Amino acid sequence: MVRFELLHTSGRSRRGRLHTPHGTVQTPVFMPVGTAGAVKALRARDLLDLDAEMILGNTYHLFLRPGHELVRDLGGLHRFVSWPRAMLTDSGGFQVLSLSERRRISEEGVEFRSHLDGRALRFTPESVMETELALGADVVMALDECPPSLSDRAYHETSLARTTRWARRCRDAWRADSGSSLFGIVQGGLHEDLRRRSAEEICSLDLPGYALGGYAVGEEPRAMHDGVRFSAPLLPADLPRYLMGVGTLDDLVHAVDAGIDMFDCVLPTRCARNALLFLRTGRGRMNLRNASLARDERPPDEACGCHTCRNHSRAYLRHLFVAKEITGATLATLHNLHTYLRLMADMREAIEQDRWEAFRTAFFAARETPDAAGTAS
């Protein structure tokens, strides 16, 4: 079972520790996404070198390939992917709705067809619990429905009521002897009263942690930031608060400012494979395919101490992407994850030292200053 320890607050921001069967995780934490048993383009060793303390696996992908029963029979997901530290699995509900075909939601669960081979499949709260417990992550998420933010209010209302009933069924199907801790997910879109209702219902289930779902699914960033700022305090102060699927570096600072403890997002890894680097300063991003970098010998981010920036030039990285070399994806992924994890470490330190407000102000000021290095966006 996981246990959360709140160490310090600075403003609304929180510095804590999540104790898990696979080690203690310093929060606020960003979890790199290891979709199908690998953070794409990296080895487990690279994630240890980056000092990632917790990673995420996607239940939908692992259910399809290699299958949760195989993973269970081989000793669980940690062992299968050789990851010794903490791990969380989502419920697969989000991927079912975003990736699969011919999906149909009913009270019982979701029927869908695999995006890989079209076979007809079904997720129910009970089946998802079985799948996640077979994978055996330290934290497992309840099956929820995550409607687009801008769905109409009536749909959000219907959906969150069902998400509550599913969460209850997940709790009933979860097994206390499993070693996995179940987190519930609050929905409700951008409607404050629905978020409040969902939080009351979900948080009454007496779970060891809670998540905010349904953000960064179509709304403007500002609306998301305001929504998270409203919703975060609805979750119990003594338990970990996880904002699912978010976001940019700016989003992370906004959400920590609102009192969030845990994050995951494919953005740093997916963008890296598309030659987009995230920077801490200036305009915030660098497209490595940009022709202006062809003879630029500077490191991608001159202020960065990652493997990529210590060893390689913009010109070389641009060449790797132009030449379609796999190595480019690896080097860009290392940089982006380093930048994300380093930001989390800096935020943790600022909270500990009670200078969160100064940190936050300086962070956004640096973002708005044109980069002296003249990085291209």
Place this chain on the structure above:
Amino acid sequence: MVRFELLHTSGRSRRGRLHTPHGTVQTPVFMPVGTAGAVKALRARDLLDLDAEMILGNTYHLFLRPGHELVRDLGGLHRFVSWPRAMLTDSGGFQVLSLSERRRISEEGVEFRSHLDGRALRFTPESVMETELALGADVVMALDECPPSLSDRAYHETSLARTTRWARRCRDAWRADSGSSLFGIVQGGLHEDLRRRSAEEICSLDLPGYALGGYAVGEEPRAMHDGVRFSAPLLPADLPRYLMGVGTLDDLVHAVDAGIDMFDCVLPTRCARNALLFLRTGRGRMNLRNASLARDERPPDEACGCHTCRNHSRAYLRHLFVAKEITGATLATLHNLHTYLRLMADMREAIEQDRWEAFRTAFFAARETPDAAGTAS
């Protein structure tokens, strides 16, 4: 300039050192192929971890992208790709003939069209020297023509005469102040008298090293082994002997037995990306896509101490390839290169300790023993 030091012989096999401007290379050496400025799926750091002492860059690929002038302006290939150790570039002649379109060979050189964008280009001995010296590897290869082994004798005769004239032009175009050492290439197919003639002509150019080209281009392995055994002693005993583009693990042992000092081949890296692992024992290879590996928790090669075999199971590697995860290519490449480099180290030790014949016998005996681990081929 490079300098070769022959330390010891055992039978015909040779233990030496190649001193280069970027460090000393222990021979016999296998050079991983870094086609377009990267050994595919690896970082420079990985090659240092594997203790590769010399790598190869392909002049044809680097000429097309990013261009040798750009590399020269950014300080040369070592600096561009952040590789601090020794490096060799081929002449590009082989790739022009195997990859490009509408090629036409004349006394002057080779006209061809880029396989990337169809633009008309020309390599001459002089232009290739300019390109290679701009890249600035420690060893640069003369432009040669490498006909298929089984071309008719008359063609081999005409071709090797031209290769000699081109080698002379390369030597004349090479610059003594360049820091790069020029190696000549002996051709002649499987015809012993032509090999002898080519060796006499090429070795009269007074170069610091010589290569055998024209092997592993269509002939049976046995014919190649016999050819190399005949040709190796035609090269000066006090200079490094490089067998280009060879080969399998078995080929390396055969060629070291014939007195070869240097090798390069895309086989370990290319096969790795196609899910094929090379093993030291048994049937010698493992197809990681094989369904029989789906639940196999053993390391790919139980006798191997590489990063991949120490940390990951056959089941996990199979999953990565089935799920098309980039990480699979990286892990398989690390294993195959480790296996190649480890074999070279073992051969060096056997020669030093004057037990080459016993080593060679044991190596081939192990290859013929069905693998106790039951590895699938």
